[in-house]
Amino acid sequence: MKITPLKLAATMVLLVTPALAAAADYPQRPISLIVPFAAGGPTDVVARSLANEMGKVLKQTVVVENRTGAGGTLAAGYVAAAKPDGYTIFLHHTGMATAPAMYSKLRYDPLKSFEYIGEVVDVPMTLMARADLPPNNFKEFVDYAKANGDKINLANAGPGAVSQLCGSLLQQAMGVKFTTVPFQGTGPAMTALMGKQVDVLCDQTTQTLPHIKAKDLKFYGVTTPERITQLPDAPTLAEQGLKGFDVKVWHGLYAPKGTPEQAVDKLNESLKVALKAPAFVQRMDQLGAQIVSEERQTPESLHKWLAAEVAKWGPILKAENISIN
Numbered sequence: 001m002k003i004t005p006l007k008l009a010a011t012m013v014l015l016v017t018p019a020l021a022a023a024a025d026y027p028q029r030p031i032s033l034i035v036p037f038a039a040g041g042p043t044d045v046v047a048r049s050l051a052n053e054m055g056k057v058l059k060q061t062v063v064v065e066n067r068t069g070a071g072g073t074l075a076a077g078y079v080a081a082a083k084p085d086g087y088t089i090f091l092h093h094t095g096m097a098t099a100p101a102m103y104s105k106l107r108y109d110p111l112k113s114f115e116y117i118g119e120v121v122d123v124p125m126t127l128m129a130r131a132d133l134p135p136n137n138f139k140e141f142v143d144y145a146k147a148n149g150d151k152i153n154l155a156n157a158g159p160g161a162v163s164q165l166c167g168s169l170l171q172q173a174m175g176v177k178f179t180t181v182p183f184q185g186t187g188p189a190m191t192a193l194m195g196k197q198v199d200v201l202c203d204q205t206t207q208t209l210p211h212i213k214a215k216d217l218k219f220y221g222v223t224t225p226e227r228i229t230q231l232p233d234a235p236t237l238a239e240q241g242l243k244g245f246d247v248k249v250w251h252g253l254y255a256p257k258g259t260p261e262q263a264v265d266k267l268n269e270s271l272k273v274a275l276k277a278p279a280f281v282q283r284m285d286q287l288g289a290q291i292v293s294e295e296r297q298t299p300e301s302l303h304k305w306l307a308a309e310v311a312k313w314g315p316i317l318k319a320e321n322i323s324i325n
């Protein structure tokens with residue numbers, strides 16, 4: 001049977017129309033929000049608050065699914081290979097930008113394997129120690145570290161995680177070398193710190209702020225150049241001698257490459273509404289997380305920011321030989 005251009009066009013319409021209809025009616029079932037770190041960790045806390053508010057807007061449940069390992073690269077690879085139908089989305093932090101320089105065999109390209117939904121929050125980091133570690137402030141910690149060196153156990157969320165990056169940069173700035181203890185997320189790392197199984201942890205305020213206020217851990221300083229509003233009297237590490245030290249965590253929301261534009265638009269719309277929800281705003285304020293400006297809540301802004309961060313961290317990580325292969 002001869003296929004005429006008219007018949008071919010009609011066939012294409014029949015094939016495309018269901019996909020367009022499905023996208024127009026999106027979402028029709030629960031959405032999976034993939035988190036690359038353990039439940040209870042700082043990124044997970046942001047994800048669960050965000051999922052709750054986005055679900056209200058989308059009128060569907062947004063289910064948080066934790067897929068841990070390899071500093072978030074396993075989860076990123078899973079999402080990159082997932083069906084691009086809008087039912088799998090991904091919340092990741094700065095590790096999305098550092099991975100290309102740290103891993104030589106990534107299964108994905110951060111700049112090519114995803115659709116971009118928008119930026120979410122920025123989170124300062126803090127340097128914490130177990131409650132019975134002898135130093136009572138950062139100056140004492142510097143002296144203690146230089147005297148004890150690799151006897152100090154530094155916890156992190158695994159290779160490639162921002163806690164690992166922060167710890168590496170901290171050691172370089174201090175001119176010391178600790179014994180690194182990786183965990184499957186900073187949730188388990190914090191549990192180990194509370195249990196006095198490790199000595200030090202560099203972690204986000206989303207997890208550390210309650211402990212700082214409760215004074216059940218020792219707090220040595222904030223990793224951003226400026227003090228944060230939740231801890232106005234707490235000095236930064238830069239103030240205490242680590243000149244130019246600046247580490248914070250930014251978070252972005254992604255979907256697999258090829259996700260329909262209609263779905264991405266609806267996800268972006270729900271993100272923008274969620275970031276203004278009083279419950280979300282209050283929760284982020286409690287945790288020291290800073291909701292990004294409206295200009296940064298767009299797909300275009302996230303893509304541009306990610307590209308800039310990849311370009312920024314690549315040379316730094318390679319120069320410092322911070323890599324996992």
